[in-house]
Every structure is written in C-alpha cells, then in structure tokens.
Amino acid sequence: MALLENLSADDIGASVERDYVMISSIQMRNFRCFENIETKFKRFTFIVGKSGTGKTALLEALFLASGGNPEIYFRLRRWRGFSENIELTGTRDSYESVFRDLFYNFNQQAGIYIRTEDPDRGFRKLEISYEGGATLDLPLNATGTQAEDSFTVTPITFKWETPKGFKSAKVEVVENRFRMVGTKEVSPMVFVSPQTQNARQNAVKYSELSRKNDADRVLEALQGVFPDVEGMALEFSSGEPMLHVALRGLQEKLPLVLLSGGMNKYLSIILAILTARRGAVIVDEIENAFYYENLPLILRTIVKLCRETETQLIATTHSYEFLQSVADVMDEKLEDQSALLRLEQGNPSEPPQIRYIPGSSYRSAIASTFEVR
C-alpha cells in the first residue's frame, strides 16, 4: 500500500509522452437530451454537471456508437431500470414507445446521429432512424400469417459506419419477440455503472485474464488498495463460479460479493481496464461505494493501469473529493492528458451545453477551491 501511495507521476507512466486515446471527440444530434453537441476527450476525461444534464446519456452515446448490434440498446434500457420484459400491445405506438426516449424531445422523425473519432481506427458513426427500412406487419398470429387487425410499421434501424464500410441492423418483431442481427466488429469499450456490475461478469473477465496468465495483475491492483487481501481465485459457490478472496486472518476464502461494495466496484473497474486494452472504459458515478480516504490511491492505481494497458478512461462524478484526487494525481506531467467536461443547462426547456475544461485550468480551479461541478 505504501508503495502505491508514493507513486510519482513518473511511476504511473507520465514520462511516456504518447497520449493514447481511443475516442478523441464526439459529435451527436437528436440523442436523448442532446439536440446538437460536440466535444473533445482526453485520455482521462471526467464528466460533471447537475443531475439531469445528460452525463449518463453522454456515456450511453459513446457505448452505443462503439457497438455493432441494437441489442446493446436493450442493455442500456435495463441499466436505466426498465423491465427486461417488453410487451407490445399490437400498435405502432407500442413498438415505437420502446425507442422514443432515445430521441431528443421524443421526436422520432428526426434521426439520431452519433460520430466518434478514433485516431488509430478512424471514425465510427451510428445513425438510428425509421427511414428507409422495409415495413413490418404487426401483430403476427401463431401461424405466422398476417392477422386481420394488423398494421404496418417501419422497423427502427441502427446503422454503424466505419472506414471499413457500414452495417445496418433492424429491430424486427418475430413471434412477438424482438429479433436483431448484429455486426461482428465492435470497439473495445466497457461500460461500468452500478447497474452493470455483477459477480458473473467479474468472474468471466477474471477467467479471461487468468487464461492469459494475467490474473496476477488483478491481485496486485487489489492488494494495492486493500492490503488485507492475500489471494484470489475462482471457486464454485452454489454451483456457480464466483470470485473468492483470501483475507489475512481468515481460514477460508470468502465470496467477493460478501465483501465491501467499494472492493467490488474497484475490481469491476480494474477488470474492465485489463480486458479493454487499447480501448476505453467508461464509468458512471466512479466515486460511488469508495471510502473518501481511498480515492487518491484508487485513482492512482487506475491511472497506472490505464497507462500500462493503453486504455482510455471516461468517467462521470458528483464528488468534489474525487475531483480533488484527480487534481492531485493528474499533476504537471499528466495534466495535458486530462480534461473536465461539464454539462450545463440554462433552464429545463433548453438542451444542455457541454464545456470542455483543460487539465491545467481544472487543476488551478481545484487549487483555488472553485466549485467546478
């Protein structure tokens, strides 16, 4: 622990000049609360703003654009708290209601446009619209023939485009189930939020790293913040593989889920970074579940791992203590690799605007105890 606490900017890789970013900028129109915005990203980008100004929506835009199958939209719905079971009542409105909150002002006539720039891989564009697709008859009866009260909708289409070409995927309804065909190519991006963390995902990622003989780095990172952890392994619990940790003074390993929320959250982030090499990890409410005194050490370790794996970190936060840790960790040598994005909304009827704040200005602001959130 002492070793990590004393890490200097050089130790965490600041002396390496190359500033890897997977996503250098985003432009988007008509997505959720955003009418039309664009902004840049740095390797370490922290997003602040009052509640309801679109911090999570900005992460969702990045995540959707990185994907290749509309299925990821349904994941976002679940993480937002919508039920997994979607029942269509056999009306056009019923179908469209599943997607209406994706569109700015719920206006589904205007298509959604999201474009990100990747300095290495080139642009990545996502368009979501009801235009140009084949029609779809609803509802279908059990025999697959058209029912008497059927009607016609145009299925929503997700179209991803990269320099290599484009792939589009419609969200169709077959036998009252959504069916969508995805593309193979996706960007290496992991979304960590209180809703996405789960024991199974962590076990799968750990197993993936273990196969590549890279599990030791997980343990090392965990011990850096939680020095009582002596070992970790995948063990079966109730017939399911789960991560267990050996704690100093205990005779048996404990399932990780029984330990602190902070340890589980930290592990989710560490696993995401180690499995998204040369990609991006986006974290919603990064400070959640962490004890404030641990924040600088946690951030230092995360920054170190991001540099070692050439991974970009984009995270939202409400915590001033976390932002103070950012200013501390992102010192003179790292400040050029960091930025603060603040979402501001004049009044609720106006779309939020985004302010890009360079790391140097942000650090000065924290030193002057300015409110920057």
Place this chain on the structure above:
Amino acid sequence: MPLPPRGLQADIREDFLLLGEGSGDAALVHYLCETRNITGYQIEDVGGNSKFKDYIGGVASRPGFHRLRGIIIVADCDNGAVSAFDSIRKQIKKASLPYPENPFEWGRRPNLGTLATYVLLIPFNGNQALSGALETLLLPSAMQHLSQYVSCLEIWATCANISSLDASHRDKSRLRALLTAAHPEDPNLGLQYALSPTKNLIPLDHSCFDPLADLLRSLPSTL
C-alpha cells in the same frame, strides 16, 4: 452583509467578476459597493498574491464563466504601479485570458471571445495609480474619523521615524497604529474586518473613496 468567507467558491452569477488580490482589497470594494449601492459585481477575495496564479488560471473552469463580460482585478500598487501591473498581466496572459496593455483600460482579444479584463490599481486619484498601498487610500478616512488619536499618532510617527519609510510601509504603519488605538480589544484586527461598517473605524462615505466609487459605477458601461 459581511464578505462571504473563503470556501468553495460558488458559480459565477454576475456579468462582472471583481477579484481583490488580497482580502483587504476585496473587502474595500465589497463594502464600498454595499455602502454606495453599486451593483453588478461578483466580488471575491483571491487570498493573496501567491494564490493569484491559480485563481486566474482556474476561473474558466467555473460554472457560469461563459456568461462573464469582464474580470476586474483590484491590486495594490505597492510603490510600483508598473511592476504591479506587469506581474498581474503576466498571470492573466498565462491563463489564456485577454489582457490589457495598461492599467485602467479593458483588455480584449477578438479571438478570445467577448470577455475582457481590467486591472485597477490602488491607490489612484481617478486618473492614474499613485504610489502606496491599500492603506494609503484608507488613511484619510480613518484619520478624519479617529481624529482623537491623530496627535498621538504624529508624535509616535516622529519618534519611530516613520517618514523615512516608503509610502506603502509608512501608510501601513500609520493605519495599523490608528486601528490599534481605536480597537484595543483586538489590536491585530485585519483590514478586511476593520472595513466593515459595523466596526465604525473607516467610514466609506468619505470623499477619498469617491474616485473609486465613481469608477466602479461607470466601469460596466465602458465595455
């Protein structure tokens, strides 16, 4: 109403942000505006010369920064208007903000948006900076109001050979001696507190403050 304590600085809510380089500068402007009913400024205490660099460097990070029309920096001449101004201008430039070429004029840069900056050095006579410090400006009001101590003050000043000091140190010494005499319960009373009208030590309706009040009242319209 007292000057808000230093802490987490709030959003920018006014069109003009007025930064006092020291707590005394900020308090003077704050209480002067309050006494003379001058509005439109958000007045803040930078916390001293050593903190000015970060303060001006971080101001663009604050919520509401984009509504700002002007930033006015109030600082002591400290016996050298030129060097005081140059030091402030360097910091403004380093923060990538538009900077003025001279004190008492707005600095604008077309490529840096509509924001302008202004450096107000005190003491000044309404046209140009004078040698001295904040205390130089405050002294006439304090001496008139606390006239019962003036004869003692002069005897002490002669004994202590105060006149051999530069204007800044001379006036700082004289004002401190006056405040110590008039406020024995706390001889070290800071200027930011001594300026409060509730202390009744340095009346801000004195004519020595008229040039500063006139400038503050008219400054927004000159932009």
